Amino acid sequence: MMLRVENLSVSFRTDEGMITPVEGVQFGLDAGRTLGIVGESGSGKSVSTKALMRLLPNSARLSANTRMTFVDKRGETIEIEKLRPGSRALRRLRGGEIGMIFQEPMASFSPVYTIGNQIMETIRLHRGLKGAKARELAVETLSKVGISNPSARIDQYPHELSGGMRQRCMIALALSAEPRLLIADEPTTALDVTIQAQVLDLMHDLQRELGMAMIFITHDLGVIAQIAQDVAVMYLGTIVEQGPVRDVLQTPAHPYTRDLIAAIPRLDRLEHRLHTVPGEIPSPSARPTGCSFRTRCSDAIDGLCATKTPPVTDLGGGRMVRCHRHYPERTAT
Numbered sequence: 001m002m003l004r005v006e007n008l009s010v011s012f013r014t015d016e017g018m019i020t021p022v023e024g025v026q027f028g029l030d031a032g033r034t035l036g037i038v039g040e041s042g043s044g045k046s047v048s049t050k051a052l053m054r055l056l057p058n059s060a061r062l063s064a065n066t067r068m069t070f071v072d073k074r075g076e077t078i079e080i081e082k083l084r085p086g087s088r089a090l091r092r093l094r095g096g097e098i099g100m101i102f103q104e105p106m107a108s109f110s111p112v113y114t115i116g117n118q119i120m121e122t123i124r125l126h127r128g129l130k131g132a133k134a135r136e137l138a139v140e141t142l143s144k145v146g147i148s149n150p151s152a153r154i155d156q157y158p159h160e161l162s163g164g165m166r167q168r169c170m171i172a173l174a175l176s177a178e179p180r181l182l183i184a185d186e187p188t189t190a191l192d193v194t195i196q197a198q199v200l201d202l203m204h205d206l207q208r209e210l211g212m213a214m215i216f217i218t219h220d221l222g223v224i225a226q227i228a229q230d231v232a233v234m235y236l237g238t239i240v241e242q243g244p245v246r247d248v249l250q251t252p253a254h255p256y257t258r259d260l261i262a263a264i265p266r267l268d269r270l271e272h273r274l275h276t277v278p279g280e281i282p283s284p285s286a287r288p289t290g291c292s293f294r295t296r297c298s299d300a301i302d303g304l305c306a307t308k309t310p311p312v313t314d315l316g317g318g319r320m321v322r323c324h325r326h327y328p329e330r331t332a333t
């Protein structure tokens, strides 16, 4: 397995004391596969992936038993949680081994350099090519992400491009280092629907061509269905359900997943009002006792869900769920 995350817990020191917005996250990812992470705003998706790239602020702490292992391009195993801030190994990991793209491309680009300069700098840093060779490769990468007339566009500044173009250039920037893993944090949310579909198709094609693994973060299960093979559903800092996308969408095992599926707009149900998951996600500083979803759950069991944290149940076929309804002895009845 290329990436294995075990017991990932992240706490922050805040004015109101310690909060733990990510707790006990576990998942694995093979080369060439896409894991979709879905959940509402505040569920801990970004904090989890920032932890993977060691991009969390100084106020963040990983629990002592957090393990994040990654097999790099040379076949060596990197223990990400042990990398020292500012170390060469960490710089090599970021960008070179794990690339990241965001909702807002301006977060990746500096406004004062041309697109080409920034892509060529990445190529120099991570692939050791300079001058005409680096430029050639940058043009090639821009053309790969569907930028027309790339040898002219390469000399433009980020603000000279449209939103969709900038998004493509950001993908080109991330890909130019040839990462083994690409983390995409809501990369299409700000785009209009047609461009969103084009960018998703593009990412899918590039991934197949390059054999890269991908973690795709979104609040939209519909997008996950298009792009990922596996899905992890997060709620209030933990993964509540995980498994192959098709199985999870067809037979969701957790009430929260069922609610998210009901919220997907469907063409054949346009006349109905769009559902959203009822209620609001609590703050990590006010995590409910027992199962953290029980305050919004329509299926909560009196006297159990408020007092006992549901254990992880292995449902077979690579699926797991954290819900008292799925205790083996309960599902048997």
Ligand SMILES: Nc1ncnc2c1ncn2[C@@H]1O[C@H](COP(=O)(O)OP(=O)(O)OP(=O)(O)O)[C@@H](O)[C@H]1O
Pocket: 012, 014, 019, 021, 039, 040, 041, 042, 043, 044, 045, 046, 047, 048, 057, 059, 219, 283, 284
């Ligand atoms: N630097 C920080 N200090 C304190 N709390 C933080 C910090 N960064 C994130 N959090 C908290 O961690 C929780 C999870 O945030 P995170 O950004 O991971 O959610 P998310 O699922 O990615 O949401 P979104 O879809 O809005 O990006 C939130 O309650 C947030 O307030």
